[in-house]
Amino acid sequence: MPCKHYKDALIEAAAGGAEPQDELHAHLAVCTDCRAAFKQEQSLFASIDTGLHVTANAEVPASLFPHVRARLDEESLPRRIWVTNWLVLASAAVMVVAFFAARAVWRPNAVNQPVVTAVTAPPQNQGSVAEPIIEKEVVPKHELVIANNHPVRETLVKGKSKPEVLVPRDQEILLAEYAEHWSLHRRPQLLAHEFDSTILPPLQVVPIQIAELDVKLLAEEKLR
Amino acid sequence: MQELVLVQPGRTVGDELEPDAAQAETRREFEERLSECGPLAYRVARGVLRHTADAEDVAQEALLRAYRRFDRLRDRNRFRAWLVRIAFRLALDRLRSGKRREQRDTLWSQPEHQPRTATAEDIAASNEFQENLDDALAELPEKLRLVLLLAAMEGHTIEEIASMMGISTGTVKSRIFYARRQLAEKLRCHANIIKTR
Numbered sequence: 001m002p003c004k005h006y007k008d009a010l011i012e013a014a015a016g017g018a019e020p021q022d023e024l025h026a027h028l029a030v031c032t033d034c035r036a037a038f039k040q041e042q043s044l045f046a047s048i049d050t051g052l053h054v055t056a057n058a059e060v061p062a063s064l065f066p067h068v069r070a071r072l073d074e075e076s077l078p079r080r081i082w083v084t085n086w087l088v089l090a091s092a093a094v095m096v097v098a099f100f101a102a103r104a105v106w107r108p109n110a111v112n113q114p115v116v117t118a119v120t121a122p123p124q125n126q127g128s129v130a131e132p133i134i135e136k137e138v139v140p141k142h143e144l145v146i147a148n149n150h151p152v153r154e155t156l157v158k159g160k161s162k163p164e165v166l167v168p169r170d171q172e173i174l175l176a177e178y179a180e181h182w183s184l185h186r187r188p189q190l191l192a193h194e195f196d197s198t199i200l201p202p203l204q205v206v207p208i209q210i211a212e213l214d215v216k217l218l219a220e221e222k223l224r
Numbered sequence: 225m226q227e228l229v230l231v232q233p234g235r236t237v238g239d240e241l242e243p244d245a246a247q248a249e250t251r252r253e254f255e256e257r258l259s260e261c262g263p264l265a266y267r268v269a270r271g272v273l274r275h276t277a278d279a280e281d282v283a284q285e286a287l288l289r290a291y292r293r294f295d296r297l298r299d300r301n302r303f304r305a306w307l308v309r310i311a312f313r314l315a316l317d318r319l320r321s322g323k324r325r326e327q328r329d330t331l332w333s334q335p336e337h338q339p340r341t342a343t344a345e346d347i348a349a350s351n352e353f354q355e356n357l358d359d360a361l362a363e364l365p366e367k368l369r370l371v372l373l374l375a376a377m378e379g380h381t382i383e384e385i386a387s388m389m390g391i392s393t394g395t396v397k398s399r400i401f402y403a404r405r406q407l408a409e410k411l412r413c414h415a416n417i418i419k420t421r
Contacts, residue, residue: 011405011408015404015405015408016401041408044408044411044412045404045408047353047357047411048357048404048407048408048411049376051354051358052357052361052372052373052376053376054354055270055271055274055354055357055358055361055373055376056267056271056373056377057377057378058266058267058270058271058276058279060262060263060266061266061276061280064262064266064283064284065258065262067280067284068258068262068283068284068287068288071284071288072251072254072288072291075288075291075292076247
C-alpha cells in the first residue's frame, strides 16, 4: 500500500502522464510500495486510454453511407412536393383574404346604392292587365331596415328607371293591380275578396262527424 | 440527342431549373462533408450508446437533420461541431428512452432478462475491463464525456476540440483531466488497486 501522504500526488502524476518531480520523485526512489502503486496507477490510466480509443474509434458500418444517401434522396423528393403544396395553400389563403377585403370595401358603398332586380312578367297575362311590366325598386332586406327608420326611405323609390320584380306566378295579377293603384297614388289594401276566385278555389272543409254520445248522470248510475 | 424542356410561357428555362440547381449545390456541399463527418457522428453515438445498430440509426438521423438545416448554417466551417452536438444529443435521448423502455419491460412483461444478441464488435470488446470502462464512461457528466470521446478519437487535437465545442483549450484540458480521474476512481473500485495504509 502507498503512503497516505503521497496518494493524491501519485494519482495526479499518473493521470498527467508526466514523470514525478521533486519530493515525490525522491520518495518513490526509497518507497517500494509507493513505487509499485505508481506503476499500477500508470497501468490503470494506460488501460483507460486504450479502452477509450477502442470505444471512440469503433469501425463505421459499411451500410451507414448507403442508408444515409438513400434517406437523403427520399428527403429531396417530398421536399419539392411539400413546397408546391405550401405554394397552393398560400395562394388560396391570399385569394380568400382578398375576397373578404374587397367585400368589406364594397359593402359601405352598397348602402347608398340600392340593388335593382329585373324580371319581366309572363306574356300570356298581358291581355287582362293594363301594364304587364311592373316598375319598382327593390332594396335588400338589411337596407330596408335602415330605410324604415331614416329619411333614406324617400330616396329609395324614385322611379327614375324601369325596375322589374320577381313574383310568384299566382300573384302576378294581384301585384299588377296593386302597381296600377300605386301609380295613381292610391294605396289599396291587398284583400282576399278582390282576388279572382277562379285562380284559387275556396278551401273546402268537411264538417266534423261526431257520433251521438250516451250521456248519463252519475246519480242514475249509482241507483242502478 | 437534344434534351427538351417544357417551360410555361413568360418564364425562362433558368427560372425552372433554379430551385433544382440550388438543391443540387446544397446536396453536393453536404456530400463533401458527409464522408468526413459521417464517421464522427457514428462514433459519438457509439460512444454514448455502446450499441452498433442504435448508433447507426442515430448517426443517420443526425446526418439527415443536419442536411435539412444545412441551408441555415451560415458558417460551414462549424459543420463538424454542429453535427457532433446533434449526434450527441440524439444519442442521449435514445439512451434515456431505451432505459425507460428497459425499465418498463422489466416491470411488466419480462420475467427473465433476455440478453441481446452479441455482435462481432461486442465479442471483440467483451473483456471485463472494457465493459467496466464503458459503464464508467456512461456515468460521466455529459460535458466531460463528450470531450473525452472527441479527444480519444483519432485525428482530433485539443485545439480542434476547443473549436468544435466553442470553449478554450484550457477548459478542454481540464475536462479531459477530470474525466480520466473520475474514470480511474470508478475502475479502481473494481480493481482495488490502491489501498492506503
